[in-house]
Amino acid sequence: MNAPMMPSIPQGDITAHNDYINDLNKSLDPRSMTGEQLWHHERRLGIGGSDVAAILGISRWATPLDIFNQKRGYVEPADLSTNERVHFGNVLEDVVAQEYARRFNCKVQRRNNPIVHDDLPWMRANLDRVVVGQKKVLECKTADAFTVKFNWGESGTDEVPDQYLVQCMHYLICTGWEEADLAVLIGGNRFERYCIQFDPELVAILLERVRDFWINYVLADVPPPPTTLDEINQAYPNDDGEKTIATIEVAEAINERKELDEQKGLIESRIKAQDEIIKGYMGTKNTLVDHLGQPLATWKTAKPSRRFNTSGFQKVHPDLYSEFTQEGKASRRFLIK
Template sequence: MNREQWLAERRHGVGGSDAAAALGLSPYKSTYALWAEKTGEVEAEDIDHVERVHFGRIMEDIIAREYARRMGVKVRRRNEILRHPKYPWMLANVDRIIEGQKRGLECKNVDAMAFRMGEWGEPGSDEVPEDYLLQCQHYMIVLDYPEWHLSACVGGNRLELFIIRRDPELAEMIIDGERDFWQRVERHDAPELDYSRPDTRQLLAKLYPGTDGTEVAFDDDIEHWHRVKEQASALTKQYSDVADAARNHILAALGNATFGRLADGSGYRRKTITRKAYEVEAATYVDCRHVKAKD
């Protein structure tokens, strides 16, 4: 199938990269956003043009070949979307399968700084970011494999191997959670929207992309959130003004100096930066702001 067909097929179930979002554990996508994509409420974001994703796809083949060389095994693609025989909502589009073994391979291109941020443990362990762990466990459930390897290229010049073994209790949690999520998709029953997530505003822009000329009367609940927004905005401006004043004190003390040092050894550096002119492409978006009542 071509990419358009593949994307369409992915709408008919939960894939490995969807597992964390379906369970409400993804730092990148909310359960509501995934539900909206699967039900067709919004178009799934095409991230192929994102440079990080593009290079991740390029690096996949390099990582797989180097893994095979180091491990002395043969790996092959499964150019199809696999479906669990008992749980048809569970899909898998895996990176590689190790020939002659019940073992799969997930290839990740990892930024060196992200690797040092604490979500990664010692190579050889299963200490990987939670969304990657759930992805590999999901694949093991679909293929009925006892083990999955995650090979991470760190900073473009180091390959580290993590070994993830099937966890029966975690597998049961994944199956139950994904079943609940998929039943919501089938019933067109939206999960609760997490308003505090940083990606919620982007999701709302997709759900409501235009204006229709109508007017709605807000209830007491929205009146409350209006007051919260106004108070928070006032506090934000107040603290922003304080921060600006503090910065002006520092700039005045620096004068024309290049560097001003604090007692702890840190300090403030001044340097001249020239920014080239550029053109901004035309864009259409929906602006939402509070307007005062007319007299």
């Protein structure tokens, strides 16, 4: 199935990929690594299913720049050993897989080794399970009960959160299969199954975007454009003194920003008015309760804080002040005119 859906891949892409992997493997000795270190090393060898949503800009947990830094080894892998959400997701994965097998009268099997696409070596898949005797991927998830109504559709459909849809589609590309089931345990007591079918249009988008990210950013060692406010602030810490003409899209953003500022001012004014009523009624009392004695608000006296008198110290000890004063980093002030 791979051949009909594959775009024409320039030989230069394959060569650049192979050179990068060879250099990466030379710089690291897998034999001296722990299991976890080896797992993180293998994740740097290509794009996995959990990377795709971030590359497309639809992940809640990572950005394209995050993935770039991870693949290039510019950041240390996150320590998730104390993350309870990750911990219980791993613990319950086997429970979800076993329940899937029981409900649908089938056998499921782990795939311990990553699957690498025959023609696109940067496309890698670490599958949760496969359904034995069927060319079908099984992805196992857990979900909070209160988020389901916003992100999940009817059981049996493919209406799953976008990040999981593209993850499953990535696995279908790597395996060359046409079906993936996503089994999810919701709120710890509700099991649902969603059915993902190979989608040529979505696959074409994934192939193009993943290839562009891997070849033109990771292999070229060129950071992708920043996408979050924090990344933008870090990427452009200084101005160049020049002007730039706003596009229609940017001009619309300016207008909306002004409207939001007006709404913010109105809301802050209304909050102040309500605070005046509440605090005026409380007077010297530190707690406001309802008719059942349940707390509604508190207004308690805080302990006075101690602050260092910088200006006074400078006057009395100017030499010491100068010796221990460091120049701060330059910052840019953002103003809407």
